[in-house]
Amino acid sequence: MELTRRMLTEQELAVDPVVAAKLLLGCVMEVDGPEGPIGVRLVEVEAYRGGDDPASHCYRGRTPRNDVMFGPPGFLYVYFVYGMHYCANIVCLTDGVPGAVLLRAGEVVTGVESARLRRRAARSDVELAKGPAKLTTVLGLSRENNGVHLLDPASPVRLFAGDPVPPEQIHAGPRVGVATAMDRPWRFWVDDSPAVSTCRRGGRRRTRP
């Protein structure tokens, strides 16, 4: 059993998304599953900023959809994409200044049985949360969880500190699935984790030229 589990503090997340991203590697997201808690240790994340980041949902200003990203740190930003998937972010920086860290992949460390039931397509346990939408599926996150506070022990979704990842184990590269801002290596992952998602080449291939 774990002895002392510490929740992250608002202060730790009140920093630039690039700093927060590296801090979040190794941390654990936890929800209440049907048969006990389900926990995922984060091994791959991406930093997104605001008006100066063309790849960010906040690049063109505040809208009802991205509103949570403009709020205080420590809240969950969930959005719907590609007609059938959800992606989850942890809001950072300060109230009024948009910034967030996309959760791209993790290792299921608690409630593996429940996670398997939610992801029947996974061919092995390391694939359970190997991808941003796979991760939200394992945690059961959807638009209903948009805006929940992660730093409250009574919250349905909680964020715990993990063993810090040594800097030499943190690798960086361009963000996945974005065609702009390729010069910003704001995707970070734990080098030795098998749960890091497969790196695809930059932009998605378009339909016929």
Added chain:
DNA sequence: CAGCAGATGCGCT
């Protein structure tokens, strides 16, 4: 293994 098309809904131009 790699590569790709289809699924599928919503926000914004």
Added chain:
DNA sequence: GCGCATCTGCTGA
């Protein structure tokens, strides 16, 4: 309408 911070299953080597 178009374009998505995607996943899965099918194809061919």
